[in-house]
Amino acid sequence: xxxxxxxxxxxxxxxxxxxxxxxxxxxxxxxxxxxxxxxxxxxxxxxxxxxxxxxxxxxxxxxxxxxxxxxxxxxxxxxxxxxxxxxxxxxxxxxxxxxxxxxxxxxxxxxxxxxxxxxxxxxxxxxxxxxxxxxxxxxxxxxxxxxxxxxxxxxxxxxxxxxxxxxxxxxxxxxxxxxxxxxxxxxxxxxxxxxxxxxxxxxxxxxxxxxxxxxxxxxxxxxxxx
Amino acid sequence: xxxxxxxxxxxxxxxxxxxxxxxxxxxxxxxxxxxxxxxxxxxxxxxxxxxxxxxxxxxxxxxxxxxxxxxxx
Numbered sequence: 001x002x003x004x005x006x007x008x009x010x011x012x013x014x015x016x017x018x019x020x021x022x023x024x025x026x027x028x029x030x031x032x033x034x035x036x037x038x039x040x041x042x043x044x045x046x047x048x049x050x051x052x053x054x055x056x057x058x059x060x061x062x063x064x065x066x067x068x069x070x071x072x073x074x075x076x077x078x079x080x081x082x083x084x085x086x087x088x089x090x091x092x093x094x095x096x097x098x099x100x101x102x103x104x105x106x107x108x109x110x111x112x113x114x115x116x117x118x119x120x121x122x123x124x125x126x127x128x129x130x131x132x133x134x135x136x137x138x139x140x141x142x143x144x145x146x147x148x149x150x151x152x153x154x155x156x157x158x159x160x161x162x163x164x165x166x167x168x169x170x171x172x173x174x175x176x177x178x179x180x181x182x183x184x185x186x187x188x189x190x191x192x193x194x195x196x197x198x199x200x201x202x203x204x205x206x207x208x209x210x211x212x213x214x215x216x217x218x219x220x221x222x223x224x225x226x
Numbered sequence: 227x228x229x230x231x232x233x234x235x236x237x238x239x240x241x242x243x244x245x246x247x248x249x250x251x252x253x254x255x256x257x258x259x260x261x262x263x264x265x266x267x268x269x270x271x272x273x274x275x276x277x278x279x280x281x282x283x284x285x286x287x288x289x290x291x292x293x294x295x296x297x298x299x
Contacts, residue, residue: 022272
């Protein structure tokens with residue numbers, strides 16, 4: 001393994017997250033009860049997605065400045081794993097909501113839930129990014145067009161998942177300020193697990209991305225060296 | 227003499243656990259998840275999730291090693 005200290009950190013943090021996440025005590029909350037432990041898993045997926053997409057746009061801008069194919073490979077792989085995290089976050093959210101919201105809210109309220117719609121739009125914008133990439137055969141053109149598009153896709157994340165859900169009435173907790181980062185709402189015991197969990201899951205995403213990047217670099221060795 | 231002191235010491239020690247254990251039990255009741263841990267077999271779930279997580283991580287490590295070998299080749 002290459003540069004392995006952060007990979008070891010990732011393994012330790014994830015094992016700590018699972019053990020601490022299941023066994024440590026949590027504050028008593030109505031509606032949520034023990035499902036509040038999902039904070040260490042569901043919310044971390046969205047944090048990971050946001051960080052990976054940020055890395056993706058940084059490399060997209062880097063590509064537009066340098067025109068190096070390497071930067072395009074970095075950018076697209078961060079976007080791919082970020083989308084995977086987004087899908088996992090969405091799926092876990094569906095499970096969580098179906099055991100907590102359905103008891104107190106009507107199905108109309110749930111289907112018109114701005115956070116769900118916003119997250120769906122944000123993910124679909126990134127799906128379109130991969131469709132766009134797949135439709136262009138010329139390598140340089142593909143890299144350039146998708147780098148420009150990914151900037152728009154990233155900017156689209158902000159109204160879709162950060163701004164609009166906060167302006168509208170929502171069932172999703174954490175509408176005032178930052179969800180889960182609000183110090184008044186989040187118990188100290190939960191922060192003990194939550195922050196390491198964010199780092200652990202994000203590092204896992206970065207690890208998977210790094211493997212995909214290295215594989216792509218190997219595949220395109222002839223073009224990159226030529 | 228030493229034997230008698232030792233036996234006295236151990237007989238004193240025998241009284242300690244009763245009070246100590248009562249304190250520990252009271253402390254543990256303060257935690258909300260205590261009941262779940264004592265009778266809900268949550269440890270089984272933790273073990274299962276840990277096995278899956280460690281299995282996936284080992285797979286990732288192996289994949290990492292394979293790519294490293296491919297890079298050196």
